Amino acid sequence: MYGLLQHLINGLAAGTIYALVALGYTMVYGVLKLINFAHGDVMMVGVYVGYATAFMLGREHFGSFGAVLVIFLVSMLACAAFGLIIERFAYRPLREKPRLTSLITAIGISFALSYGFQMDLAITLGGKSYTILPGAASRAFPEIIVPTQWLELGSDDSSVIIWNWQVISFVIAAVLMVGLQFLVFKTKFGRAMRAVSFDHRVAALLGIPVDRVIAGTFMLGSALAACAGLLYAIKDTSVQPLMGMYIGLKAFVAAVIGGIGNVPGAVVGALALGLCEEFVVGYTSSSWRDAVAFGFLILVLLARPEGLFGRVQAEKV
Amino acid sequence: MIRGIAPVLIAAALCVALQLGLGPYQFFAYLAALVGVNVILAVSLNIINGMTGQFSIGHAGFMAVGAYLAGIVSIATKQDHLTFLPEAISDQVFLVGSLCAGGTGAALCGLIVGLPSLRLRGDYLAIVTLGFGEIIRVIVQNTQALGGALGLSGVPQRAGFGMVWFWVFVVVLVARRLAASPHGRSLWAIREDEIAAEAMGVDTTSYKVRAFVLSSFFAGVAGGLFAHFVPIVNPGSFTFVKSMEIVVMIVAGGLGSTTGAFTAAVFLTLLPEGMRSLFTTLGGGDPSLAQKVDQIRMPIYGVLLVIIMLTRPKGIFGTHEAWDVITRWRRKAKPA
Numbered sequence: 001m002y003g004l005l006q007h008l009i010n011g012l013a014a015g016t017i018y019a020l021v022a023l024g025y026t027m028v029y030g031v032l033k034l035i036n037f038a039h040g041d042v043m044m045v046g047v048y049v050g051y052a053t054a055f056m057l058g059r060e061h062f063g064s065f066g067a068v069l070v071i072f073l074v075s076m077l078a079c080a081a082f083g084l085i086i087e088r089f090a091y092r093p094l095r096e097k098p099r100l101t102s103l104i105t106a107i108g109i110s111f112a113l114s115y116g117f118q119m120d121l122a123i124t125l126g127g128k129s130y131t132i133l134p135g136a137a138s139r140a141f142p143e144i145i146v147p148t149q150w151l152e153l154g155s156d157d158s159s160v161i162i163w164n165w166q167v168i169s170f171v172i173a174a175v176l177m178v179g180l181q182f183l184v185f186k187t188k189f190g191r192a193m194r195a196v197s198f199d200h201r202v203a204a205l206l207g208i209p210v211d212r213v214i215a216g217t218f219m220l221g222s223a224l225a226a227c228a229g230l231l232y233a234i235k236d237t238s239v240q241p242l243m244g245m246y247i248g249l250k251a252f253v254a255a256v257i258g259g260i261g262n263v264p265g266a267v268v269g270a271l272a273l274g275l276c277e278e279f280v281v282g283y284t285s286s287s288w289r290d291a292v293a294f295g296f297l298i299l300v301l302l303a304r305p306e307g308l309f310g311r312v313q314a315e316k317v
Numbered sequence: 318m319i320r321g322i323a324p325v326l327i328a329a330a331l332c333v334a335l336q337l338g339l340g341p342y343q344f345f346a347y348l349a350a351l352v353g354v355n356v357i358l359a360v361s362l363n364i365i366n367g368m369t370g371q372f373s374i375g376h377a378g379f380m381a382v383g384a385y386l387a388g389i390v391s392i393a394t395k396q397d398h399l400t401f402l403p404e405a406i407s408d409q410v411f412l413v414g415s416l417c418a419g420g421t422g423a424a425l426c427g428l429i430v431g432l433p434s435l436r437l438r439g440d441y442l443a444i445v446t447l448g449f450g451e452i453i454r455v456i457v458q459n460t461q462a463l464g465g466a467l468g469l470s471g472v473p474q475r476a477g478f479g480m481v482w483f484w485v486f487v488v489v490l491v492a493r494r495l496a497a498s499p500h501g502r503s504l505w506a507i508r509e510d511e512i513a514a515e516a517m518g519v520d521t522t523s524y525k526v527r528a529f530v531l532s533s534f535f536a537g538v539a540g541g542l543f544a545h546f547v548p549i550v551n552p553g554s555f556t557f558v559k560s561m562e563i564v565v566m567i568v569a570g571g572l573g574s575t576t577g578a579f580t581a582a583v584f585l586t587l588l589p590e591g592m593r594s595l596f597t598t599l600g601g602g603d604p605s606l607a608q609k610v611d612q613i614r615m616p617i618y619g620v621l622l623v624i625i626m627l628t629r630p631k632g633i634f635g636t637h638e639a640w641d642v643i644t645r646w647r648r649k650a651k652p653a
Contacts, residue, residue: 035440090623097630103372103440104568105626111561112619119612245557249451252444291455294448301433301441 005160007282008275013166015274016173020228021251022266023180024221030197030261031217033099034091037106039225040248041113042083044241046226047233048117048134050075054142063146071144075230076223083222087215110245117241138240141233169231176224177267184263193217246290253297259310268308328486336479346478350546352586353481354539359566359582360488360575361535367573368496369528370508371435375446376536376563378453379423381555383537384544385463387419388472391545395473412475416541423537424530431529436522450560457552468551476545484542488535492575504528558615565618568625570632577634589614
């Protein structure tokens with residue numbers, strides 16, 4: 001009984017992290033009809049920025065609220081800027097070209113990032129060595145949130161433990177999602193976003209700055225991804241260049257399960273995927289973890305290709 | 318009839334002659350076989366990515382299926398001989414059998430993966446094939462009968478340079494004939510505009526799935542060939558990196574151009590090998606500099622894709638073929 005409950009909690013904690021990444025996929029798909037393959041890798045870059053910031057602040061600050069806030073903010077801002085750059089220089093010039101070209105570009109960026117970060121590159125300036133690219137080895141992520149047990153139920157042999165970072169990531173994710181829902185449905189920017197998503201040509205005719213809205217969507221998605229990446233790194237206590245690709249793929253699967261382009265759908269899909277993965281790992285073997293998501297994806301595409309909450313839309317010619 | 322079979326016979330004879338002639342040059346034969354396998358992969362991927370416009374990025378997964386299946390069939394039939402044939406020829410017959418088994422297995426996987434994802438818009442295929450490649454790797458790594466992460470050893474080394482290039486010939490022939498056939502016209506139509514193609518009466522899903530299955534078959538054959546000339550088949554040979562390499566080849570060569578894929582595959586296989594030996598010489602036999610080549614290859618491929626898309630999205634050849642030049646030249650020589 002307690003085992004089941006524990007898996008449920010771990011699954012939900014993992015699911016909320018996938019949800020934050022899946023939101024980025026779903027928003028970009030909503031406005032551009034582009035699967036932003038590089039989204040997961042932007043997240044990975046954000047985690048490395050957080051890692052560097054943590055060590056710049058110094059070990060003595062780990063665990064303090066201020067340090068966590070600074071690390072998250074710096075990483076999210078850096079990622080937003082990075083997302084903006086990618087959109088401006090790689091996707092915008094191709095917006096009117098066939099869709100395959102943007103897809104190939106996205107795949108190219110994704111590979112350049114995830115394999116570029118696997119190179120070792122350091123420069124020596126004024127006697128000090130600065131690491132530019134971190135190399136392929138997985139690094140231990142600093143404990144910026146000192147793990148403590150927030151709640152323990154049951155006796156020693158069979159108990160349910162809720163860690164403080166699980167609570168923190170759940171709260172952060174929930175706040176961000178509610179904020180996003182508010183942004184999309186209650187603000188002027190959100191209305192512009194929905195208009196662009198509906199038809200970007202007509203939106204442009206009506207005076208909506210389409211370029212700015214798309215850029216804003218990319219920044220928003222990338223910032224959410226950075227936050228999710230940091231939460232994942234805290235959970236996993238490690239960071240490595242390929243993490244973006246794996247988490248990104250799973251988050252994409254989550255977005256498809258929920259119906260891509262649909263914001264609440266992405267959250268539900270991500271929670272379902274997180275739970276599903278946790279149960280498979282918990283009751284069989286952890287080596288099957290990566291196969292679960294794709295098996296799930298193929299099943300969903302067979303049974304309900306528009307996703308759980310998606311609507312079938314006839315394509316306009 | 319004779320016109321149809323004659324090129325195959327000539328090619329087979331040529332391949333046998335080259336195989337016998339190249340016998341003593343071990344390294345060259347190995348390199349040529351490697352180039353051949355990559356050409357088969359690129360030309361076959363071009364059928365689905367280039368001609369049909371559906372983007373698959375998990376070609377290495379199908380290659381893995383073919384490699385393991387063909388390898389296992391060959392190991393199982395290692396001791397068997399067709400007594401009425403000389404041993405060397407009997408081995409080759411068995412090799413063709415296991416290659417076909419590997420190809421068919423890969424084609425079946427292609428059907429399973431393609432059917433759900435090809436009903437939808439093109440981008441789903443990219444994700445599903447990427448996921449499929451990973452699933453195959455996870456399954457192989459967890460299966461002790463396939464050697465797990467260590468790899469499958471003991472596959473008889475039967476695939477020579479001649480056999481590989483015979484299959485290169487077959488895949489190029491198939492791709493060429495396909496492109497000019499009514500079937501191929503439907504594929505081109507899907508690539509240009511799926512909705513218009515459907516309106517013109519092309520059963521888009523069925524054509525896409527057929528193209529995908531054909532492409533997977535040849536990927537499986539390429540994998541089978543690969544398994545029969547490398548000492549050990551391990552899951553590390555069939556990762557994202559391999560799929561990506563093939564994608565870069567066809568994008569650089571020009572999506573939809575068979576000869577473009579061919580040229581780019583030859584060039585991009587020889588280039589890293591050449592760089593590696595060059596850097597080993599430069600570094601005075603120190604292999605660390607040569608290892609850098611491997612490290613830097615992937616990021617360069619990624620950046621290359623972006624640059625090609627931004628500057629020359631049609632690749633080097635576009636959709637043109639090298640043999641178009643010959644046709645045009647003939648037409649000029651014989652004015653009607």
